[in-house]
Amino acid sequence: MADKHKAVTATPCGPRRCFEARVERDGRKPLVARFGGIPLRRQRKAVLDDRQQGPATTRRKELITRLLAGRCEWCEQPARVETHQVRRLADLTRQGQPQPAWAQLMTEMRRKTLLVCPTCHQVIHARPPAAKCT
Numbered sequence: 001m002a003d004k005h006k007a008v009t010a011t012p013c014g015p016r017r018c019f020e021a022r023v024e025r026d027g028r029k030p031l032v033a034r035f036g037g038i039p040l041r042r043q044r045k046a047v048l049d050d051r052q053q054g055p056a057t058t059r060r061k062e063l064i065t066r067l068l069a070g071r072c073e074w075c076e077q078p079a080r081v082e083t084h085q086v087r088r089l090a091d092l093t094r095q096g097q098p099q100p101a102w103a104q105l106m107t108e109m110r111r112k113t114l115l116v117c118p119t120c121h122q123v124i125h126a127r128p129p130a131a132k133c134t
Contacts, residue, residue: 002019005019005020005021006019006020007019007020007034007037008037009034009037011037011038011039012039013039013041014039016036016037016038016039017036017037018034018035018036018037019034019035019036020032020033020034020035020037021033063113066115067081067083067115069115071115072115072116072117072120073105073109073114073115073116074101074102074105074114074116074117074120074124075116075117075119075120077117079117079118080117080118081115081116081117082115082116082117082118082121083113083114083115083116084102084113084114084115084116084121084124085112085113085114086106086112087112088112089106089107089110089112092106092107093107100124102114102116102120102123102124
């Protein structure tokens with residue numbers, strides 16, 4: 001493979017060995033991919049143009065935006081919120097059992113976290129799925 005693609009390219013510092021893949025095309029210039037053949041001699045008069053750095057992104061993560069809203073996502077009341085989290089969305093669906101309202105909400109939102117007030121959080125962790133708090 002090395003013998004097939006071995007080539008010599010002309011540089012300002014003289015000829016350099018490289019590997020070259022060439023595809024000839026009818027009526028157009030050939031496609032050439034070259035690996036190597038670059039003179040590594042220091043260029044004392046080289047000009048370095050440092051590009052201006054772009055602005056830092058100021059977008060917040062969605063969870064932070066939801067936390068700052070300060071609203072329970074289940075009962076939709078303004079309150080101090082806590083985060084209820086499940087490991088996987090697949091854990092919310094159990095065969096043969098009805099899905100609780102909070103689990104349906106998480107499934108609809110496609111989120112593993114639900115921001116709820118302390119009262120709703122207690123209802124979620126109660127063993128029998130209870131109704132929504134008010």
